[in-house]
Amino acid sequence: MAARFPSTIAAWRQALEAKPRHNLPSLLANLASAIDRCNPGLNCYIDWDGGEVQKALGGIDPEPRPGAGPLEGVPIGIKDVLNVKDQPCHCASRILEGYISPYDATVVARLRRAGAIPLGRLNMDEFAMGSTNENSAYGPVRNPWNKDHVAGGSSGGAAAAVAAGVAVAALGTDTGGSIRQPAAFCGCVGLKPSYGRVSRYGLTAFASSLDQVGPVTRTVADAATLLQCIAGRDPLDTTSLDVPVPDYTAALGSELGGLKLGLPAEYFADGVDPEVTRAVRAAIDECRRLGAEIIEVQLPHTRYAVATYYIIATAEASANLARFDGVRYGARVAGQDPLDSYQRTRATYFGPEVKRRIILGTYVLSSGYHDAYYLRAQKVRTLIRQDFERVFDQCDALLTPVAPTTAYRLGERIDDPLQMYLGDIFTVTANLAGICGLSVPCGFSTTGLPIGLQILGPALREATILQIGHAYEQATNWSAQHPPHGREAIQS
């Protein structure tokens, strides 16, 4: 069934151009009322009060010029970890209560330059730490396909909102799978760009050597459009790469002839839900049918990836989150002296998972343990990177599951952090290696929960994985499905 509401960038722009039937204020007002209806059930927007649209309209031209920018007049949802001038940036944490950002993140500035309207604060795990969006001070996000299940994390709000049709597209962040996994859990498209492809300036850091900003969209074409707008060197982030940005949309076609795709044996081992394996195998067959050559490859250090990731990520996080002390911004609890005030502030306002990771990260960096943990993890990271360099000599991209399972039930893993961390096994490797990864819908479980196909590509080869994802998407109709708790089902 054709969508009644513009749920993609392309559809939104078409609707805008179909004046006088539509105009920007009315399109936005309709979207706002859809959010009003869906959000109480899904909780994908933080502190949504309906006034956001009016505020957004205040600063923009209600009569957008469709030719002006590739995103002219298109609202883009923003994960609560990205700074937007004059808006809160809570990072879904109570410790940033009251903080209003004084500046735009570079990606937000680039969206504006392309004509987009940053709209709303999308829910997430506190400081992007989590895989279920249950670690939010603003409550969990629910999966629009089944509200008893999680949306995934940490960009759960972004994925749920896009899947539910209450965000046309969104910017998420991915440190260990935080874009790809919720996209898979919610049945939408998520792209983690290569490290350095997109500026991190204005992204509240979780783990600086792993974080990237990327699109969460309904279609691969939209992901290409968004990446086109945000990618490229930023003088404010010296880790962003000074290399040309290719035309991502031009690479999109329907054929995969001439491409060699690898299946890493370690990603198809025991422990993966058979329904997930079956859907991913079917997707692989589809890619073969579209002309790709499929080969088997090995990534032997995969089994160390989760441990390596949780050492490096928490080490960096322990320093990155040190600044939240209540002195300059955010919440503060008074104390007898500064140190006492810090301890009370941080004890009161950080959530349990954030505390767990700060403590873990502090431990792995502390004197006497630094070499055994942090230094060793850096060495393993190099081995994991070399694994990928080797396989990308043999093939253009890899096809894998995004996660071993479909979306967990709410509360299913919240008391077992180790099990929760193990669920990140297929996504953390891309961040450790600095390569790019795309999650595209590739089916549903018998219980109706989405399954995602992960396409991993070499560093800076986003065009290749977008090409593969797009061709696969065009050959299937998973992306055209609408969830029972989304706009199409609810709004009349």
Add this chain to the structure above:
Amino acid sequence: MNAPVTYKVSIGLETHVQLRTRSKIWCTCPNRFGRPPNTDVCPVCLGYPGTMPVLNAAAVKQTVCAGLLLGCTINYRSKFDRKSYFYPDMPKNYQISQYDQPLCTGGAVTIEVDDQPRTIRIQRIHLEEDVAKNVHFADVSGVDFNRAGTPLMEIVSEPDIESADEAFAYLQALKQMLVYGGITDGNLEEGNIRCDINCSVRPVGQQELGTKTEIKNMNTFKGVHRSLTYEIQRQIDVLQAGGRITQETRRWDDERGVTSAMRSKEYAHDYRYFPEPDLVPVVLEESPLETWRAALPEMPAQRRARFVADLGLPPYDAEVLVADKAVADFFEAALAAGAAPKPASNWVMTELLRALGEKEWTLAEARITPENLARLLQLLEEGQINTPAAKTIFSACFEQGGDPVAIMQAKGLSQVSDEGALTAWVDAAIAAHPKSVADYQGGKPAALQFLMGQVMRASRGKANPPKVLAALKAKLDA
């Protein structure tokens, strides 16, 4: 009875030097002193969520130039690290510094104490960010972040310094070189140079160093000298009484003139260093390095030698002039404006330095220009003014500024060499003092000086003394 034990002192200094750059080290905020609190700040230097550092290339250049001046090895690849500890003056609660790959290693500073030259080896120089400043009021404290993010270079010496005097001389020499290099303003009042002291003593003959103590946050050279004098004696007293030195950090109480142990909570940190992931490693290229090397300014020692060899100044003059770079620059500018070396040196060393001392001014506060001084010396040379008049003009230039010729004319200080006027004064003096005339003609030359004084008085100091003398002699000897 045993011979008294003598002790050998080992001191190492960690000297923090604020670099003279236009902007801060990670952001575009101005790097300057004295602004109202929290006005030279931005999201980056306040450590706001999501902000990232961008390394100021000028700070790297200055640190490398300091390394070149001190004869260090420049490391073509270095990196930044995070040093974690919680303190209200730290915007991020970690300081971005350099841990194991600093910009410069090795090097030395040569000092002279009691005419004995000594070489103090440098261990390393690294670049880091300065922290904010805590300000304490009656019942609250505040933090001024203007200073946060000022580029700060840390020069770590080997423990080669053996006395408080040597420590003082080392800091003086270091400051002189860095100010000469244009690397810092060297203004101690503004906190441009601060240091931490490591000090230990051991009985002469013992090879390994004694247990050291650290004295933190010294911001005057005099304070370094006084605290070391105290601490060295304290350590010797402890050892002589049969005690042992505790390795600890101590605080200098300038009023009471003592050091005292800090609570371990105040200094015992596990800094948890790890590489700064928000910055890429610093990679230096050979060619800009060569350009910087070629453009290094002259150092005090070279300048002293040049003043002696090329300008014919006595070594003492050279020493005094070169001690303060601004003064030496002023002197050389006066020469460029036409002054002769020795008279210019005399006037700078006596009049200028004396006036600065009296007013407690820096040279920048004085209104006199090098061109003014050159013009003044020219007037003196040409006999248009006499020395007392020159001093009067100098004072006016120094305090209010202005062209010496204009001041001379305005104050009516030009010497009178006009024959008519001179003759009238001379004749009047001869007529009024016949006894002196008789004395002189009777063979008492001193009487001529008396008559000369009478003429000068009559002219209110403006008569040209050699001409007066000539005229008197002409009349009396005839």
